[in-house]
Amino acid sequence: MAKQKKLQQYIFKINSTLLARNNWDYYISLERARKIPGMVVSLADSQILSWINELNGMEDYDEKAREVKAQIQRIKRQPSSPENKIKISSLYKQLYQLQFKEDYVCVVMDKKSDYKRANQGFKINGIEYKRLICTTNGVKTSSVVYVSVRLHQILRDRIDNGRNMETPLVPAKLGAYESLVASASLPVSWPRPPDSKIPGGIIVVKDCETHFKADLINIDTSKDGAEPTVEFAPNQDVKNNCSDGCSMMLPSLSRRWNGELNGDFEDTLSGCNLRCAWTKGMTFTFDFIEFAEKIVGASDECPEKYLITDVWGQQRDIRDAELILTESQLKLWACYDSWEDYFEKCLKNGYTIRVVKTAPHELDDVRQTNYQYLQVFELSDDDIEDLIAPTVNEIKDITGLDPQKSIVYLCGKGLNEKTVAYADPCARAIMVDENAINDAYIRSKISKMISTRIREAKIGVLDVHSNFQIISGDLYALCESMFGLEVYGLLKAGEIYSKYWRDENVEGVLCFRSPMSNRWSVVRQNISYDDEAAYWFRYIDCCMVVNGWDMMLSSLNGADMDGDIIYSTNNLVLMNNQENLPPLSCAQSAAKKVMVAEDDVVESNLNGFGSKIGQITNRITAITSLMANYEPGSLEYETLERRTQMGQKIQQDEIDYYGHFGRQRSLKNVVNLQM
DSSP, X not given: OOXXXXXXXXXXXXXXXXXXXXXXXXXXXXXXXXXXXXXXXXXXXXXXXXXXXXXXTOTTHHHHHHHHHHHHHHHHTSOOOHHHHHHHHHHXXXXXXXXXXXXXXXXXXXXXXXXXXXXXXXXXXXXXXXXXXXXXXXXXXXXXXXXXXXXXXXXXXXXXXXXXXXXXXXXXXXXXXXXXXXXXXXXXXXXXXXTOSSGGGEEEEOOOEEEEEEEEEEEXXXXXXSSOEEEEEEEEEEEEETTTTEEEEOHHHHHHHHHHHHSOSSSOXXXXXXXXXXEEEEEEEOOHHHHIIIIIOOXXXXXXXXXXXXTTSOEEEGGGOSEEEETTTBTTGGXXXXXXXXXXXXXXXXXXXXXXXXXXXXXXXEEEOOHHHHTTSOXXXXXXXXXXXXXXXXXXXXXXXXXXXXXXXXXXXXOSTTTGGGSOHHHHHHHHOGGGGGOHXXXXXXXXXXXXXXHHHHTTOOEEEEXXXXXEOOHHXXXXXXXXXXXXXXXXXXXXXXXXXXXXXXXXXXXXXXXXXXXXXXXXXXXXXXXXXXXXXXTOOSSEEEOSSSSHHHHTTSOOSSSOEEXXXXXXXXXXXXXXXXXXXXXOOOOOOBOOOHHHHXXXXXXXXXXXXXXXHHHHHHHHHHGGGSOTTSHXXXXXXXXXXXXXXXXXXXHHHTTSTTOOOOHHHHHHTTO
């Protein structure tokens, strides 16, 4: 039976102006707050909410809430009466109180000065609150998490997890790592190989690095404050982290976690996104013990070949682990003396291994493009006709009142015997009687939906053979690295492994990643049909494995493998109009590490409030659209093209801004781009 998901929990989300107006001492009932849009918001379970429930003796809140829900449903099935209405009203109040977490509040800062004032303390309904964390998304939306003073120090100590406080760190990055405890996630069991000598069944290893040469287009900020410089740099030395954010788990662990999360103990997961203390990233199913035995030659007669060296320099037997983590996943590994030191403190502070998301069990056959993906191509009229044909044909079928096509359009691909009961009522009516397609109401509804679809198609939302896939590094290469072998991997430069595209028998695909603003961010990759790759990656059937020998991830706006998703398509119109270009390599300045105090983290939050990434991307795409007014090779065309390249540097600066304490934005360059 599938494990039941935790129920949503509710918190206050209040604007700082409201608190300031009430002298930072605000009173409002939960019942009244629920009637104000956006003041009571839902949150999925997370490590920090689990701690709060534990500290309040409410670990079973969801079980109690389900029981109350069941009572409500039983009374609703009874005849209506004043007594039953009173009972239902009382039960709803009880339900909301069970799910409401008064110790946790999110404050949206309307002014930066409000943030400094809020950190001095404020009260809501008589409860005093103190700043705890600011998530990465919270920095972008100027939202900060506060908790009750009663629980603050306990939660603060648990988040720190006994780390070495004397280790210099980047303040903004520390703030981002602290906020991992707020990631929506579900707990799973710790890895536990039988008779393991490693507590927790986990080994942390160094990342796998490759070195090669590649042509680059270097973009750097001008020293005199003018627009960024753009320079072609051939045959440059490149150091590539080909396990950045990813790792591997044994099939035994993959099956167990799939059972705990989805009730299926027979099948493996392609991968899942993990959280623990200072830990973030994707782990994929790969049999590293089989690698040791078949490739390294490990056996009972040669047990020393099972040994690897962990990130702290200690030798470990991989048979004692079900999960391998990389140093890029355990962000603050250097703040601990050993794995045992880290794990002991995780248990002491109540951390669990948690899963944010799992890779899908099935991939889509058709997904839609967007204007960013399409506007970078030079397409002829015939190309455009071919590209839009599937979308136009779909619209014609629906407007022609084809019953079967209408059902598919109304319900989507996910329609099956389990979901049909929740399908669109109009679709269900057509399923019962195809003549219902002629009903005036149903025709009106379909007409409105098609009108929306037509408007979307006009701005580039087109159906093509494509899907989104989570990306993994070449785990064979990671195994070679951790066993001290020469690193080759199973994929060559220009190759990816994707079971989906292998099954489709295609030669290659185009890869995109949002937000995208220029033609240097589209990469064509060949599909690997190597039998060895198919064997070793046999468990990774719904994700894309990328090679460690080219600049694909750099071209895709600096993607990494901690859960990033790539859009890929084999659409012939797009394939025939694309060529791989040297990646835009945007220079990055290293943030200074300091002995971090809370004031440093607060200051980094203030510097980062209010993301401009959407504004920047829109301006770059606007410049790209202007290029269509000029002939390729003309001064105007080349000037605009150069500015799209510069724009990526400014875009990257804005993305990186949240990880750099004390850096100044260069937003004036965003404005200057279109001057």
